[in-house]
Amino acid sequence: MKIVNIFLLMLLVSLNVVAQDRLEIFKDYDLSKEVLSVTTVKVDPNMEDIYLAGLTKSWIKAVKIQKDLGHIKDWNIWASELPQSGDFNLVLTVTFESSQDLEPNKTKYDKFMKIWGEENQKISQETSAKYPEVRELTGEYRLRKVIFK
Template sequence: MKKILIALLSIAFSCTLQAKDRLEVYKDYDLGTEIMTITTVKVDPNMGDVYLAGLKNSWIKAVKLQKELGFIKDWKIYGSDLPNSGEFNMLLVVTFNSSADLEPSKKKYDAFMKKWSEADEKMSNETAAKYPEVRTLTGEYQMREIMMK
């Protein structure tokens, strides 16, 4: 009988510990409304500057235009100080004010294409075609901030 009581108390005690170890959204933490899309990239050794030069004429030009038009909040590129370790060594990050900004929009598309010339499109396509020679995309993520209370 004593063993059964000890076993039941142990189970009850472990259940209360598990319940306290779990947090609840909006009670214990909030979720931010900003959305970040993150692309992880493995740039080949000694090709970081080559890849960045390509990005300058394609991705960077496009995100600068999107920010100017108010379609995105911000953008950033992060490079690893240890470029030969891990699955990726560069991050391409775009921050949106909310998930609503990720929805397709003909109005936004038309406004972007009005400023994005055929020459820009051609240059971007030519540059992107050479990317596989210097980098591999290793992942894409959509993240939001978790704010602890």
């Protein structure tokens, strides 16, 4: 009888292990509402400071306004400590509360453009036109956090 019980116990344990070789969304884990937009950039050697200076006149200025308006949750720039290794050495991120914030929205656009203005638009276009001389965009990603239960 002991042998039968041990066999049944081992069988149940092994079936449980086999059953857990795959997880199921919403049962075993959820995905966050929050969406992270990620852009990977390969900046040419010794051009990081020039590229970052350009971003302060364009991308950084724009995301600061968007955050102040509540259009985005947050933004960041991440720099590699090993800038010459790999496919990218700079990462730009924008965090949205949900995918709804990625939808076109004329009201949000008009509010942003009212603050951004024509002068910033002109400076941003002139600055970003020079970006291909110092960097290459290597990837665009949209990510959600995996939340295990």
